[in-house]
Amino acid sequence: MINFNRFTLANGLKVLVHEDPTTPMAVLNILYDVGARDEEEGRTGFAHLFEHLMFGGSINIPSYDEPLQRVGGENNAFTSNDITNYYITLPAANIETAFWLESDRMLSLAFSEKSLETQRNVVCEEFKQRYLNQPYGDVWLKLRPLAYQNHPYRWATIGQDLAQIENAKMEDVKAFFKKHYNPQNAILVVGGNVKTEEVKELAEKWFEPIPAGDKYVRNLPKEPEQTAVRSLTVNADVPLNAIYMAFKMPARLDANYQVFDLLSDILSQGQSSRLFNSLLKEQKLFSEINAYITSSLDEGLFIVDGKLVEGVTMEQAETAIWQELDKIAAELVSENELTKVKNKSESIMVFAEMSLLDKAMNLAYYELLGDAALLNVEINKYLSITAEQIQQVAQETFKKEKSSTLYYLANA
Amino acid sequence: MLNRTVAPAFKQVNDINFIKPTAKQLKNGLPVYVVNAGDQELVRIEFIFENVNWDAQKPLQAIAVNGLINNGTKNLTAKEIAEKVDYYGAFLQTEYGADLTTITLYSLTKHLPSVLPILWSVLNESIFPQHELDIYKQNQKQKLQVSLQKNDFLARKNFANSIFGQTPYGSDISLTDYDQLQQSDLLDYFKAAFQPKNCTIIIAGKFLDKDFDVLDEVFGGAWENAGTAVKNSFQFSEQEGKDLYIEKPEALQSAIRMGNLSISRTHEDFPALQILNCVFGGYFGSRLMANIREDKGYTYGIGSGIASLKHAGYFFLATEVGADVCASALTEIEKEINILRSDLIADEELNLVRNFMLGSLLGSLENAFSHADKFKSIHFAGLGYDYYDNYIHTVKNITAERLKAVANQYLDWNAMTRVVVGKK
Numbered sequence: 001m002i003n004f005n006r007f008t009l010a011n012g013l014k015v016l017v018h019e020d021p022t023t024p025m026a027v028l029n030i031l032y033d034v035g036a037r038d039e040e041e042g043r044t045g046f047a048h049l050f051e052h053l054m055f056g057g058s059i060n061i062p063s064y065d066e067p068l069q070r071v072g073g074e075n076n077a078f079t080s081n082d083i084t085n086y087y088i089t090l091p092a093a094n095i096e097t098a099f100w101l102e103s104d105r106m107l108s109l110a111f112s113e114k115s116l117e118t119q120r121n122v123v124c125e126e127f128k129q130r131y132l133n134q135p136y137g138d139v140w141l142k143l144r145p146l147a148y149q150n151h152p153y154r155w156a157t158i159g160q161d162l163a164q165i166e167n168a169k170m171e172d173v174k175a176f177f178k179k180h181y182n183p184q185n186a187i188l189v190v191g192g193n194v195k196t197e198e199v200k201e202l203a204e205k206w207f208e209p210i211p212a213g214d215k216y217v218r219n220l221p222k223e224p225e226q227t228a229v230r231s232l233t234v235n236a237d238v239p240l241n242a243i244y245m246a247f248k249m250p251a252r253l254d255a256n257y258q259v260f261d262l263l264s265d266i267l268s269q270g271q272s273s274r275l276f277n278s279l280l281k282e283q284k285l286f287s288e289i290n291a292y293i294t295s296s297l298d299e300g301l302f303i304v305d306g307k308l309v310e311g312v313t314m315e316q317a318e319t320a321i322w323q324e325l326d327k328i329a330a331e332l333v334s335e336n337e338l339t340k341v342k343n344k345s346e347s348i349m350v351f352a353e354m355s356l357l358d359k360a361m362n363l364a365y366y367e368l369l370g371d372a373a374l375l376n377v378e379i380n381k382y383l384s385i386t387a388e389q390i391q392q393v394a395q396e397t398f399k400k401e402k403s404s405t406l407y408y409l410a411n412a
Numbered sequence: 413m414l415n416r417t418v419a420p421a422f423k424q425v426n427d428i429n430f431i432k433p434t435a436k437q438l439k440n441g442l443p444v445y446v447v448n449a450g451d452q453e454l455v456r457i458e459f460i461f462e463n464v465n466w467d468a469q470k471p472l473q474a475i476a477v478n479g480l481i482n483n484g485t486k487n488l489t490a491k492e493i494a495e496k497v498d499y500y501g502a503f504l505q506t507e508y509g510a511d512l513t514t515i516t517l518y519s520l521t522k523h524l525p526s527v528l529p530i531l532w533s534v535l536n537e538s539i540f541p542q543h544e545l546d547i548y549k550q551n552q553k554q555k556l557q558v559s560l561q562k563n564d565f566l567a568r569k570n571f572a573n574s575i576f577g578q579t580p581y582g583s584d585i586s587l588t589d590y591d592q593l594q595q596s597d598l599l600d601y602f603k604a605a606f607q608p609k610n611c612t613i614i615i616a617g618k619f620l621d622k623d624f625d626v627l628d629e630v631f632g633g634a635w636e637n638a639g640t641a642v643k644n645s646f647q648f649s650e651q652e653g654k655d656l657y658i659e660k661p662e663a664l665q666s667a668i669r670m671g672n673l674s675i676s677r678t679h680e681d682f683p684a685l686q687i688l689n690c691v692f693g694g695y696f697g698s699r700l701m702a703n704i705r706e707d708k709g710y711t712y713g714i715g716s717g718i719a720s721l722k723h724a725g726y727f728f729l730a731t732e733v734g735a736d737v738c739a740s741a742l743t744e745i746e747k748e749i750n751i752l753r754s755d756l757i758a759d760e761e762l763n764l765v766r767n768f769m770l771g772s773l774l775g776s777l778e779n780a781f782s783h784a785d786k787f788k789s790i791h792f793a794g795l796g797y798d799y800y801d802n803y804i805h806t807v808k809n810i811t812a813e814r815l816k817a818v819a820n821q822y823l824d825w826n827a828m829t830r831v832v833v834g835k836k
Contacts, residue, residue: 022451024427025775060416069697070764071422072771089775096420104416121709121734128664129712129732135561209414237662239557271482272494280547281490287551307558309550340499347501347520350452354779 001376002359004189005196006367009203011212013183016363016372017199018191020356026092026192027357030102031364033187034180035082036159037152037220037298045159048079049123049168050176054086056115058105071097079157082297083368089357092193096202103206106186109177116170123165127158135238136408139305146232147246147301147404151223182213187367191360223299230404237411240287240307243317244406247302247397252295253369258381259393260293260302265341266333266390267291267304267324272340275304278324285312285320302397314407325398332387345382425770428804430797431783433614436624439632442608445787446624447616449780453522455617456781457627459515459535460788463580464605464641471583473601476548476593478508481515481602483544485537490544493530502527504534510580511644511722512792513605521618528630535606536636540598549590556587563660563667563833564732570656571669571728571831579646581721603639610641612791616784646723648673653826658833666738666834669730670745672827674718676725677793683806684818685718685727690765691757691815692716692748692823693729695772697764699748700729708744710737720793727822735835742830752819756812769807 005017039046054077055064068075073090088098131137140156148154159165188207190199226248249260268275268291275289289306304325308317352358366375433445463474482504483490497504502519515535519527559565569584576582613627650673660666675682686694693700693716700714714731733741776782790799 023778025778061419065697066764067419069695069768072425072767072774074696074768074772074775091423091425091771091774093425094420094422094771097422100416100420107416118706118709122705122712125665125710125732125734126712128734133563133664133732135558205414237561239561240554270494270498272491272498277491280551284547284550287554307554309554336499340495343501344498347454347503347518350454350520351518353452354450354454354781356778 002353002363004363004372006372007200009183009208011183011208011210013203013207013210014187014367015199015203016187016189016367017194017196018189018359018363019194019196020192020359023192023356024092025089025356026095026098026190026194027087027089027360028095028098028102029085029087029189029191029357029360029364031187031189031368032084032086032180033185033368034084034216035080036155036157037081038180038218039152039155041152043164043168043172044155045123045157045165046168046172046176047084048157048159049119049165050173051077051079051084051086052119052123053109053115053173054105056112056119057110058101059108059110061101061104062110064101064105067097068101073098081153081157083365085361085364087357087361095190095194099202099206103210106181106183106207107210111170111174113170116168116173120165120168123158124162127162127165131156131158135236136242139244139406139408142232142234143244143246143404143406146230146406147248148223150221151298152220153223153296153298178213179216183207183210184212184215187364189360189364189367191363192356220298226402226404229400231407232405233407233409235409235411238408239410240310241314241410242305242307242408243314243321244303244305244408245321246404248402249293249300249302249397251299252297256389256393259385259389260397262338262341262345262382262385263328263390263394264291264293264302265344266337267328269341269344274324274328275321279306279320283320285309285317314409318405325394329391329394329398331391333390335387338385338387338390342383342385346379349379424767425774428770428774428777428800430777430786430800431780432797433784433787438608438613438628440608440634442611442613442631444613444615444624444627445784445791446619447780447784447787448619449783450617453520453618455519455521455524455615455619455623456784457517457519458614459531460612460614461513461515461605461610463511463513463644464610465601466580466644468578468583470592470597471578471580471585472589472593473597474513474580474605475508476545477540477598477601477605478506478513479552480540480544480548480598481506481538482534483548484539484541485533486539487537488530488533493534496530497527500527504531521623524623525626528626532630538602540595540602542595545593545595545598549593553587553590556585556590563663563665564669564730566658566833567667567669567730567831570658570833571671571829574654574656574829574831575651575671575673575726576648576724580644581646581724600639603637604641606635607637607639607641608635614784614788616780644723648724650827651829653824653828653830656829656831657836658831660834663735663834665732666735666832666836667730667732668738668741668745668830668832669728670828670830671726671728672824672829674725674727674822677720677789677799678795679725681818681822682718682720682725683803684810684814685822686803687765687769687807687810688752688815688818688823689716689718689727690769691761692752695768697768699751700745703748704731704733704741704744708737708740710734710741722792738832738834738836742832746825749823749825752823753816755816757815759812762812762815766807770804773804
């Protein structure tokens with residue numbers, strides 16, 4: 001159970017407070033409701049590049065990191081296809097510094113040319129390090145445009161290519177800031193050794209004077225229903241053949257979302273899971289095999305991927321995966337197997353309460369989903385799932401015409 | 413009117429409270445340390461074994477035992493072990509380190525009576541079935557093949573081997589080492605290493621006397637294993653600096669790793685060297701990050717550290733930089749080292765680093781697990797909590813003059829092994 005209080009400032013900024021007196025630390029987490037899905041084709045990678053620029057100084061404070069480090073704080077951020085999330089941890093006694101820094105960059109950035117130039121380079125190096133200079137690093141750059149044809153999920157957060165990042169202009173940066181970085185589009189969570197009254201005063205002092213800005217209305221291209229099997233074969237200088245299968249699954253707020261999550265757990269969570277035992281241990285077809293969901297806010301993907309044992313043909317490997325998927329669609333999972341994955345989910349949620357930062361991030365994310373209180377009842381949705389529901393979503397999902405498969409082959 | 417140009421007042425961190433564990437013993441003498449803290453009804457129990465009987469001809473012996481220890485006992489198959497652990501929502505993790513092998517159980521406290529007997533079987537009755545060993549060998553070889561295509565992996569491996577040779581700290585594992593793994597070698601190692609006299613249990617979370625009684629009931633009797641164990645011991649000597657270059661003509665980025673043998677946690681200069689390291693490459697605002705990432709944009713990240721092992725310490729620096737700017741990055745790194753040796757660190761920067769390190773220490777004591785981790789760092793180095801008192805005192809009081817002297821003693825480009833994988 002994660003306690004919280006909640007209020008909204010006059011400019012529309014939502015604020016949540018989680019009081020945890022057992023720690024001397026505090027966390028300030030701010031989630032902006034903007035991600036790579038809000039980018040335009042041809043200017044992709046921008047939400048993430050922008051996240052880097054948020055550290056390049058704000059209108060009244062030339063350096064973001066230095067004053068924070070000076071009071072014993074640390075910070076970081078991440079961008080996904082759906083959101084951009086920034087967080088600070090620092091000694092609770094110095095929490096006002098976090099308000100000062102975070103509110104000034106919501107007010108306005110410094111928009112320094114030097115920062116833009118440097119961060120374009122840094123992000124290009126990140127692109128190379130993670131996606132281009134690694135074996136299998138470009139899988140998601142290939143798989144996304146195969147699985148999605150219209151929706152902006154067809155590009156990865158890092159962007160479609162280096163050139164789009166290299167071409168980012170200051171005018172684009174300013175327009176992006178104006179459109180997305182305003183109080184109405186953000187959720188602030190303060191947690192740790194703080195009091196709600198104190199947070200309220202500080203929020204009113206530092207954040208409330210920021211103009212509300214214009215409300216961004218999201219209107220993304222719809223993904224048409226997939227009706228035919230898709231595949232792509234890639235050859236690369238990698239040691240092993242690999243396969244990546246993507247199936248369409250519903251959006252995060254769909255009533256069946258948790259059923260898909262448990263379905264992926266039955267197939268692939270840990271060494272008692274089905275794919276691990278059948279395909280890796282018994283049939284010895286794969287040296288690695290995974291199933292997982294992308295948990296995205298719009299229509300997501302259910303992924304099965306694996307690296308083939310040398311000598312195994314792609315046809316053998318793919319057939320064996322389909323046999324497991326067909327089996328879970330044809331036969332009800334046992335009560336024992338279902339209880340096992342439910343217990344595991346329950347346990348994972350209790351362990352997540354060990355970390356102050358995780359608690360703050362989760363509150364922000366569930367508030368974005370509609371109500372932070374959903375976080376505390378999420379487990380009930382998992383515990384009420386039946387074997388019939390698992391079977392039904394497996395039947396609806398694991399169809400050839402809903403699949404997109406990437407064959408990633410080692411150059412001979 | 414709110415003045416946003418002025419920073420709010422702040423305080424330096426003053427009180428840092430460590431939760432020290434309670435020392436106990438099982439009936440058979442096995443030492444147990446308990447950090448009983450936290451609101452959640454969960455617990456982490458670590459069984460920590462010192463690595464023994466190092467044989468350079470069989471570098472994978474201890475690693476493979478660790479990898480396969482939960483893959484079959486006298487009465488349970490690998491799948492049955494995993495199913496039982498998973499059924500109770502528990503997690504069983506095995507981790508091999510250069511000095512210690514750790515088998516960790518994460519569990520809701522209420523399930524300990526059901527889960528601990530499974531763990532007892534794993535630690536006492538593992539049989540390392542041949543068919544599991546065959547799968548392990550095949551799949552680990554495939555993983556290694558993928559790793560060998562990563563420049564940062566090659567840089568790390570060549571750096572460690574250059575400094576530490578064929579020891580657990582630097583052993584250059586190749587595909588053929590997997591082919592030579594024998595079931596009998598695994599059983600020999602298991603019998604020697606997995607005994608109460610070679611084990612320490614560290615517990616963190618909600619763990620009361622009644623839970624200790626359950627633990628004692630399961631693990632406090634005689635264990636099955638009784639092989640001969642000789643603790644590993646190594647000595648290393650300082651080397652001349654040198655360049656190792658592995659050319660990859662197609663590389664978009666070059667991996668750089670450099671460093672040298674240094675001091676470990678037990679040395680009196682260690683806290684001072686940690687502060688110097690922080691300034692140099694130990695945090696986001698470090699000189700390496702400020703220059704090579706934030707000013708030049710050569711890399712996504714660059715950092716340095718001091719690793720403290722049981723029989724050695726070493727200093728290292730690692731980054732991946734654009735292949736076209738690799739030579740420039742190396743020049744800048746050398747420049748930054750030499751500035752620390754020739755110039756005093758300004759008060760403003762040093763005070764910032766002091767505050768940052770104190771805040772970071774405070775933040776690293778988040779929950780019962782992290783308090784137990786702090787204990788492990790000193791316990792296995794043979795140190796007491798006065799280590800942290802001294803560390804905090806040094807962070808608060810060290811002078812720029814002293815740091816310059818430390819830089820001259822421990823930070824020397826010419827003494828480093830400098831590995832580049834990619835293009836120069």
